[in-house]
Amino acid sequence: MELCDLDIHTLHSKLVSKEITPIDILDSVSKRIREREKDLNSFITIDLELATHMAKESMKRFEKNKGLSMLDGIPMGIKDNMVTKGIRTSCGSKILEHYIPPYSATVVERVLKAGAVLVGKTNMDEFAMGSSTENSAFGPTKNPHALEYAPGGSSGGSAAAVAAGEVICAIGSDTGGSIRQPASFCGVVGMKPTYGRVSRYGLVAFASSLDQIGPITKTVDDCALLLGIMAGHDPKDSTCSSLPVPDYTGFLKRSIKGKKIGIPMEYTVEGIDPDVLKIFGEATERLRSEGAQIEEISLPHTQYAIAAYYIIATAEASSNLARYDGVKYGLRMEDADLLGMYEATRSQGFGREVKRRIMLGTYVLSSGYYDAYYLRASKVRTLIKRDFELAFQEVDVILAPVSPVPPFKLGERIKDPLSMYLVDAYTTPTNLSGLPAISIPCGRIGRLPVGIQFIGRPFDEGGLIWVADAFEETLGGR
């Protein structure tokens, strides 16, 4: 096993004991990138020169026994929709192909302050719109477990890079499943924290009321560690919570005996793939044998989640993407007049899926349609949120499949947007209700990994880490 295949905890012990240096880890990662990046295309931008500089700084700190944190010296990737000062941030779009941000996102500042070594910006569906990373203007990312398969999306680059050892950990963003679903398809751990747990300042907005940044790691242990560094109040984000951040690693290595785990009956009925259902059933049994109390629950409005999600998300997106108009930054296509410039810039700059969603979103907010679409979707959102509130009066966490479909091949769904949207059936309800959820590997279908997700009460990321860690233990994951 090479260094780039180890987790943060293991590498950190080796750094502290001076068995290795941050440069050794970066060398291992660089070697893996050279071997695999040509096939995988996990990154949009790689800056090994900058990474080397950061690793050298980190090395000096370890020489003086003054490591900044567990993350110090750890090579990581950041999804290309989080702005990095001086480093191109394209959002997977042609319209921002040459955009160099004048500032850094709060999460970026936090991980860099903790000593992380930034390897590069990872590939994604354009503006995080997609579930396969095929909507990237920079070409699709491949699933490291089988190159003809999609890695999931939209944080497919982050998940693939972690799974392939191109980085040790990564950051993704999740608006309707964009961390959990690629984590599931790539066999890594991904968490969408509670809305407001991690600052969104510097995250290029797709759907502001749904977007949340989270960690993608190899283990639950690393997830706890990285989340602890990313989370917490930020005065620059009014929707960010000021609740104190607990030590998430304190929730590790505990028993789940007596934990009440709910299984939503609506998630296992129609439309679910039999292989996914089988793996889910096995996961349930493993938890039961560990002493967890499994209870069936009902989330009756689940069937409306996709519809409500695609109305709210596209409505917000249509507004959020208005700023890419060729006036201030990014692509500008010259034309005879202002309107011509707008049209040419946006026609050339945005890809098909982004345009489709801008049109959908513009439509649902239009005068005369607002009540029937946006307003009704907002009401459905409230009902979905209530479903969860009621369920959490009965159980501690909810267990669910991440997606009703197993990993699919590149090109398999991209031509049929609706079939792609249905991939998000089990992930969007948690974004609509703002709840935290973690996806962790639980088995394989053929060569490809599949995960399950635990959904928790608001700000109970600790509870999720507790059960996810115990579940991981049953697989011999640690």
Added chain:
Amino acid sequence: MEFEPVICFEVHAELNTRSKLFCACPNAIAQGPNKHICPVCTGQPGVLPVLNKRAVELCIKTGLALNCKINPKARFARKNYFYPDLPKGYQISQYEEPLCEDGTLMVHLRDQELIPVGIKRVHLEEDAGKLVYPSKGIEEAPYTLVDFNRAGVPLIEIVSDHQRDPITSLELAKAYLENIRQLLRYIGVSHCQMELGQMRADVNISLRPKGSKGFGNRVEIKNMSSFRFILEAISYEMKRQEELLRQGQEILQETRLFDEARKITIPMRSKEDAPDYRYFPEPDLVPLDLSERDIQRIREEIPELPWSKAQRFMDQYGLSREEAMVITKEKGVSDYFEACALKFMDKRRLYTWITKELFRIVPREEITPEGCAFPPEFMVDLISLLESKRLTEGLAREVMERSLGGSLSPSKIVELEGIEIMDEKEGLMEVVKKVLVQNPEAVQKVKMGQVNTLNFLVGQVMKETKGKADPKVIRDLLMKEI
């Protein structure tokens, strides 16, 4: 048939906060374009707004001064449209659940009558940037530049009601605008300098048969940069609509622009072309959560308002209604008056000195007890010297002029410069004699009983002595000599 207009204003005023509405950039006049900008107010990808608390307070303060209901759970909304001066492609404004609703402004008409005007809402929003056209002309330099200094500056929008106590005359429209401006300056929420764009107004006008309660099709007029143009536009539009109605034609519901040069309104866009702003709740800001205590605290910040102050000045200081209106027009002036008045008996002389002499030297909008070049103590001292007859009016004026830019009190100036009233001992008699010798005809006339000519002689002596002598003393001396 006689028609009456229904006039509805949307007044925008820039709040005088230290920073912009959603970022820490200064809200101030900048030295050059794009100096007061940051990632937030230029709409860089990933930025988020953070609400300026003071701007919320000033909006509420305005609402309270206009007797509005305050919505403690007010929300912000996005108003979506494309324009190069709008960095995000949407303006953060308020739509449903604005901060203030359903108020009334008591408008002073001809400084006499008080007429209620309904206020529909007062809400908070951000300003846009400015387009800068190349000075060479668009042909030689085929581009337009954008200056974002103003982008994100907090604005309040005050919308008058068209149903409840609407404005139904040009005269009331004028008084309404003046009273709104006075109020905003009084309560210290905006400087309202029209020429700096700190106050702007759009107006909606429709006509209806006098006495009717219905509404005709309304026309919105934009693009007016001064009170005068606003009133000219309304006046023109009233005539235009009346002519059309008399010819039996329909008024098109549309937006028109005021052509300042030709003093007419011209069509801008029809109702069908009206933009769809696709308002929806701003997801980047949480709804407000104001307590009754927060609102009470803001209420306590509101100073005495001009109309009640004028009444009090009449009662307390014996000013006439007209005088009270003049002195309370600007809060600074009224505070200045009061700071001096507490120390004097003769309020009329004080009134005269402020309105005649101080107004002549200091722009009245710059007069405040704290900021005026002649602090209240100066005025008190000066008038004391006048009352004790140590200065004449002319000398007092001279003292004011000499003191400009200095910090000396009038007493000190008088002492240092040896300024004093000229009397008999100091050669006044000589001047009197000289004037009499030079004007034998006038002396003759006085002797024949023409008293007016005596005033002429007094004037001559005043001139000779450069105002250093008391006219009463001069008159006595002249009489004695003649």
